[in-house]
Amino acid sequence: MDLATFWTAVGSIAAALSVLGGFIGWMSSRRGAVAPAIPAEVPAPPERPQLLVRRVTDPDDPDLPAAYDVYTSGITNPAERDSFPEIQRWLAEARAAGTARLDEYLLVARVRTKVCAFFYGQYYPSHRMFLIGYLVIDRKSTDARRATSSGIIRFMFDLLRREHPQCEGIVFELALDPGKDPKARVPKEELFAVHARAAAHVVVKRLDIEYVQPKLSLREPGLKEEQQHLMYGRMKGKPLGTTLSKQEARHVLDAVYNCWYADYYVEDPASDAEYRPYVRRVFERAVAKLPDPVALR
Known part of the structure; x- marks a missing residue:
């Protein structure tokens, strides 16, 4: 599966955060100022929409x-999608x-x-690592943006630990x-870290290394390795x-390259025989450049 599209879609988390922050206003008191009248009734805050997150394992699941x-x-x-x-x-x-070899998680959230x-x-x-592929949130729904961003991530961590x-x-x-600038901090890093x-x-940081996503195909001349941030x-x-x-x-690099990307063509033996050794070379090149220790951002 093409897992590199996750953070293109998860830009919607930024939209979620933008509506979550409450605005607190106040007035500076001054001598002689008239106190505002206290309303007889204070409206109750709007009820937060209830979020239901669950794992989908059935190919005929009605929510799919x-x-x-x-x-x-x-x-x-x-x-870029399946x-x-x-x-x-x-x-x-x-x-x-x-x-035994791989446990795939597909989560669906409903408001x-x-x-x-x-x-x-x-x-x-084998590596005791969880690799996040993508998170897509319905940006048209205000309720979804308010409730989903942190809720689905909390559910993911709880489920993974259990x-x-x-x-x-x-x-x-x-x-x-x-x-x-590839070394500049991306706002999405701050968002997921929060x-x-x-x-x-869980403290999430970026490895301060020259990390590249492998070419996703060796048979398409226009594709190239893409520099990205690895969190x-x-x-x-x-x-x-x-x-x-x-x-x-x-x-960490071994899990990403030799598990995540090496399995990209696992259903196509001919392509797999070409692609897996290529990914191994990208991994070895990355390891050869690693400082000791590696700085975190």
């Missing part, structure tokens, strides 16, 4: 079509194969009766805006500080 509509509204390029039959197929395969968010991630037991208590960390990529710390007490948060042990050991950074 509406969730796919949200998915396509956030990831508009058909080349088709509905493909999602149904891998859900069926996941149920049949079990979770009242309306599906408003679609999340995908993968847990690799089902995979041995999980050591979460990883995700952030695409960079064209023309921007959500992760508030929802699960990481520990689920166990001490929260991240200002540096990371080279050994731990290598482990």
Whole structure:
């Protein structure tokens, strides 16, 4: 699956945050000022919409079509997303194969009766790492923006800790805006860091390295490796500080390259035989450039 589209869609979290912040006003008192009249009744604050988040495992789940509509509204390029039959197929395969090698998480969120968010991630037991693929939120719904952004992330962390208590960390990529300084901090880094710390007490930081997303195809001449930011948060042990050991950074890169991307063509043996060694070379090149320790931003 093409997992690199997550943070293009998760820009909707920014919209969510923009409506969450309350405005507090006050008046400076001065001598002789007349106190404002106290209203007889104070209107009750509007009730927060109730959010229901659940994991989808059935390819015929009744919420899946509406969730796919949200998915396509956030990831508009058909080349960057999976088709509905493909999602149904891998859900069926996941149920049949079990979770010994890979546990895939597809979460759907509803506000009242309306599906408003679609999340995908993968847990690799071999590396004890959870790799976040994408989160798409219905930007047209005010209720969705108010309730979903932190709620679905909190649910994700709670579910992950319950089902995979041995999980050591979460990883995700952030695409960079064209023309921007690749070392500049991306606002989305701050957004997810706030959500992760508030929802699960997980400190998420960027590895200050030259990280590239591999070419997603070796047969399309126009594609190239894309420089991105790589984000990481520990689920166990001490929260991240200002540096990371080279050994731990290598482990993170190994999960991303040799699990996440190496499986990109797992259903196509001919392409897999070409692509997997290429990804391994990208990984080895990245490891060779790692400082010790690795700075965190």
